[in-house]
Amino acid sequence: MAEVPPEQLDAQFRTQPHAFNQTPPKSKESQDGDSKAPLPKGVVLDKDGKPCRTCTSIASWRALTKQQSQTSPSSTATSSTSTTISTPATTSQSTPQPTEIPSDCPPDVEQLGRSTWTLLHTMAATYPEKASAQHQEDMQGFLKFFSKLYPCWVCADDFKTWMAHPSGRNQPKLGGRKEFGWWMCEAHNEVNRKLGKKEFDCRLWEERWRTGWKDGRCD
Numbered sequence: 001m002a003e004v005p006p007e008q009l010d011a012q013f014r015t016q017p018h019a020f021n022q023t024p025p026k027s028k029e030s031q032d033g034d035s036k037a038p039l040p041k042g043v044v045l046d047k048d049g050k051p052c053r054t055c056t057s058i059a060s061w062r063a064l065t066k067q068q069s070q071t072s073p074s075s076t077a078t079s080s081t082s083t084t085i086s087t088p089a090t091t092s093q094s095t096p097q098p099t100e101i102p103s104d105c106p107p108d109v110e111q112l113g114r115s116t117w118t119l120l121h122t123m124a125a126t127y128p129e130k131a132s133a134q135h136q137e138d139m140q141g142f143l144k145f146f147s148k149l150y151p152c153w154v155c156a157d158d159f160k161t162w163m164a165h166p167s168g169r170n171q172p173k174l175g176g177r178k179e180f181g182w183w184m185c186e187a188h189n190e191v192n193r194k195l196g197k198k199e200f201d202c203r204l205w206e207e208r209w210r211t212g213w214k215d216g217r218c219d
């Protein structure tokens with residue numbers, strides 16, 4: 001697959017509107033300028049107006065690079081120098097499908113999300129049954145910085161906004177493992193709802209993330 005360097009993409013996409021799950025444009029830079037070909041659906045721009053790889057699915061990213069390679073005069077040269085994808089030994093040797101991402105490539109929004117939820121739920125699963133004041137403070141700090149620094153900035157913004165609901169109802173519940181695990185499950189369900197995914201039954205979060213399923217398949 002032809003890969004177009006971000007600096008080439010930048011010239012065209014600085015002027016494109018931000019597009020991510022119908023989230024309205026947030027970057028001024030991405031809104032002004034003349035109109036060019038519309039971005040493929042699902043491509044998200046970073047705050048500096050460049051396409052944000054960690055905010056975009058691999059399918060949309062590939063649509064973007066394909067579009068760019070078709071419209072850029074220098075695309076042939078670019079393609080010929082950067083089409084090599086090292087295929088992991090465990091996967092098929094054929095050209096990857098749009099929804100597959102080789103394991104040694106930068107993560108898209110989905111792979112990053114799955115890995116991050118694994119970390120977050122596992123942090124809840126290993127959280128003390130009853131957390132000390134210090135532990136609660138540490139976790140509060142972690143979540144505060146996490147919601148600022150998560151590499152998909154639109155995800156981070158939404159997560160931060162959800163946590164800061166004016167009613168206070170979404171504030172992290174940090175007293176102990178059960179309430180923290182449940183809170184994390186609800187946070188994840190909020191994203192699931194936003195993305196149109198099935199909600200997870202939070203009564204099962206411990207089996208999924210701590211003890212393993214009762215049928216023993218994880219043992």
Ligand SMILES: Cc1cc2nc3c(=O)[nH]c(=O)nc-3n(C[C@H](O)[C@H](O)[C@H](O)COP(=O)(O)OP(=O)(O)OC[C@H]3O[C@@H](n4cnc5c(N)ncnc54)[C@H](O)[C@@H]3O)c2cc1C
Nearest residue numbers: 109110113114116117154155159185186188189191200205
């Ligand atoms: C903080 C955060 C915000 C995100 N925001 C966005 C966003 O705005 N837009 C976007 O496109 N993507 C976002 N993502 C990524 C998104 O949530 C998914 O990770 C991604 O779409 C891949 O989804 P998936 O279906 O493979 O499973 P995931 O949603 O990643 O879930 C992984 C596994 O967790 C388990 N699980 C599912 N729901 C729950 C739950 N409620 N509680 C406990 N376990 C559960 C299931 O076993 C599932 O297979 C975000 C991720 C994070 C960490």
